Amino acid sequence: MGIQQELENEAPSKLSVRNISKIFHSKHQIVRALDGVSxxxxxxxxxxxxxxxxxxxxxxxxIIAGLDQADEGSVLSDGQRIxxxxxxRMVMFQEHALFPWLDVLxxxxxxLRLKPNLKTNERREVAKYYLHLVGLDNFLHANIHELSGGMKQRVALARALAPNPKVLLMDEPFGALDALTREQLYRDIQRIWAQRKKTIVFVTxxxxEAVCLGDRVVLFSPHPGRIRHEYPITLPRPRDINSVSLAEKSGEILQALKGYLNDGVVTAANSRTPFNTDGAAE
Amino acid sequence: MKTRIISAIAFFLLLLVAWEAASLLGWVNRILIPAPSDVLRYLYGAVLDGSLASAALVTVKRLLLGYLCGIVIGLPLGLVTARFKLFQDTIGLLALGLQTLPSVCWVPLAIIWFGQTESAMFFVVVMGTLWSVIIATETGVRTIPPIYARAARTMGSRGIHTWVHVMLPASLPFIVSGMKQGWAFAWRSLMAAEIYVTILTGFGLGHLLHYGRELNAMEQVIGVMFVIVVIGLLADKVLFSPWERFLHRRWGTQGSR
Structure with a gap:
């Protein structure tokens, strides 16, 4: 397979989550982490x-990544059961999960090494392409511990993009970063998404942040984990996290959310982790 | 850096001069505490007649053989101990217990089992090395963040590939420190074995030390002790420093001095 062919966008997947339930058994209690989620x-x-x-x-x-198994229900990717x-389906974790014994490249x-039908120099070219895409051309041979938090997540993004997946799964990837770094990454991730055309599921x-990035924001409530509401976001792209229209939209969602919290749907004990209402500072 | 080197050199020079003076001026018994110049004279002679080199060679050979066997057996045992409950509850416990046993305690057993032979030496060195290598490897594998293996799985890594390309390199800092610890234990146990097990097939540094005592040749005893220290330091520099430098460069923290 040639390198041009390798770099062509894979057709993004359609995902169907069907009636997923997941129960965790701990010593003292049974937690219904997901309850009939579709x-x-x-x-x-x-x-x-x-x-x-x-x-x-x-x-x-x-579960979508295939790292955990659902107790009930199934997830289909383009009709194929996962x-x-x-x-x-490549995953980007909150902790960058980069391997410290390897350099950036x-x-x-x-x-890529686990992907058949590529020559070593082709793999290297592909890796360089994605590192260029995330703006790290000058750090190919840097060690992981030498990079800043934002740069580590860029490497993790390049690593997730490199095998050319149909779906990108991101688990609070910017949670540990400072506000300025995050804003830059919001711009970059929108640009890369437009360019590489992936289906993206982003947890936050x-x-x-969700309103800034998503075509759709899906609101979950805990105990048991269920989908509460879905909000299509039609704001024009690229979006700026500091824009007024975006703040209005997220205000609306937050209002709804606080409603759920006050309704007693979510008890006080369960809402220990407050929502981060302020997109910029934490 | 420069002042540190100077102060180190000054300290050792002062020590040597004071020692030499104390010995020459008769402040201490020169038979019991020979002057550095006596020790140097012995070392010079022992180098010339080849007895030192041949003893060192015999010792280092035994050490390397026993140590390598300890590593070759200990590494995989440590891996399976970390991976399988059954091994953890059996080999793991055994290693934990025997690791606390000072290796010189194996000497009586070794003499009874193998007699005054090379096998007895070998046995003591392996016993001194093996258990600490198992424990270090097990700890190493166990402390790997699970996220590494998860990330590798999403990229299509499975089974043996995950072990070779993720688990093993991820536990490298622990394995290297375990190998270093194993080396220290092997070195100690070999010296104990050589002092206690008199054999005719090879005359090692421990024997040289032992006969120095029998002959009341304290300059020989101290000279050989000095050589043992030097070999230990050299091994550290040659065998482990390159690994530690690599770890320091890649991981950023571990293995630094």
């Missing part, structure tokens, strides 16, 4: 899953 995600759609911790959004992401991890090459507890 969700349709279109080809190339950018969907943000929002909710307080314990609402099962990360669990759902892991039974385990696959190169068509070798980290991005890791997934930051409503404003």
């Amino acid at each position: 969700l349709e995600i279109n080809e190339g759609e950018f969907v943000c899953l929002v909710g307080p911790s314990g609402c099962g959004k990360s669990t759902l992401l892991n 039974s385990g991890p696959g190169r068509d 070798d980290n991005v090459m890791f997934g 507890h930051n409503v404003r």
Whole structure:
């Protein structure tokens, strides 16, 4: 397979989450992390899953990734039932999960080395392409510990993009970064999404971040983890996290959310983790 | 940096001069505490007649053989101990217990089992190395963040590939420190074995030390002790420093001095 062919966009997947339930048994209690969750995600759609911790959004992401198994229900990718991890669905974790024993280029090459039908120099060219895409041309041979938090997540993004997946699964990837770095990454991720045309499922507890990035924001509530509401976001792209219209939209969603919290749907004990209402500062 | 080197050199020079003076001026018994110049004279002679080199060679050979066997057996055992509950509850417990046993305690057993032979030496060195290598490897694998394996799985890594390309390199800092610890234990146990097990097939540094005592040749005892220290330091520099430098460069923190 030639390198041009390799770099062509894979057709993004359509995901169908069907009636997923997941129960965790701990010593003292049984937690219904997900309770009959269904969700349709279109080809190339950018969907943000929002909710307080314990609402099962990360669990759902892991099930779509194939890293965890659902107790009930199934997830279909283009009609195919997901039974385990696959190169068509790449994951970006909150902790960058880069391998410290490899340099930046070798980290991005890791997934490519497992991809058949490529020559070594082709793999290197592909890795370089994606590192260029995330703006790290000058750090090919840097060690991971030498990079800033934002740069580490850029490497992780390049590593996730490199095998050319149909779906990108992102689990609070910017949660640990400072506000300025995050704003830059919001711009970059929108640009890359437009360019590489992936289906993206993005988990966050930051409503404003979700509104900034998503075509659709899916609101979860915990105990048991359920989908509460879905909000299509029609604001023009590229979006700026600080724009007024965006703030209005996220305000609306937050209002609804607080309503759920006050209704006693979510008890005080369950809402320990407050929502991050302010997209910029934390 | 420069002042540190100077102060180190000054300290050792002062020590040597004071020692030499104390010995020459008769402040201490020169038979019991020979002057540095006596020790130097012995070392010079032992180098010339080749007895030092041949003893060192015998010792280092035994050490390397026993140590390598300890590593070759200990590494995989540590891996399976970390991976399988059954091994953890059996081999793991055994290693934990025997690791606390000072290796010189194996000497009586070794003499009874193998007699005054090379096998007895070998046995003591392997016993001194093996358990600490198992424990270090197990700890290393166990402390790997699970996210590494998860990330590797999403990229299509499975089974053996994950072990070779993720688990093993991820536990490298622990394995290297375990190998270093194993080396220290092997070195100690070999010296104990050589001092206690008198054999005719090879005359090692421990024997040289032992016969120095029998002959009341304290300059020989101290000279050989000095050589043992030097070999230990050299091994550290040659065998482990390159690994530690690599770890320091890649991981950023571990293995630094």
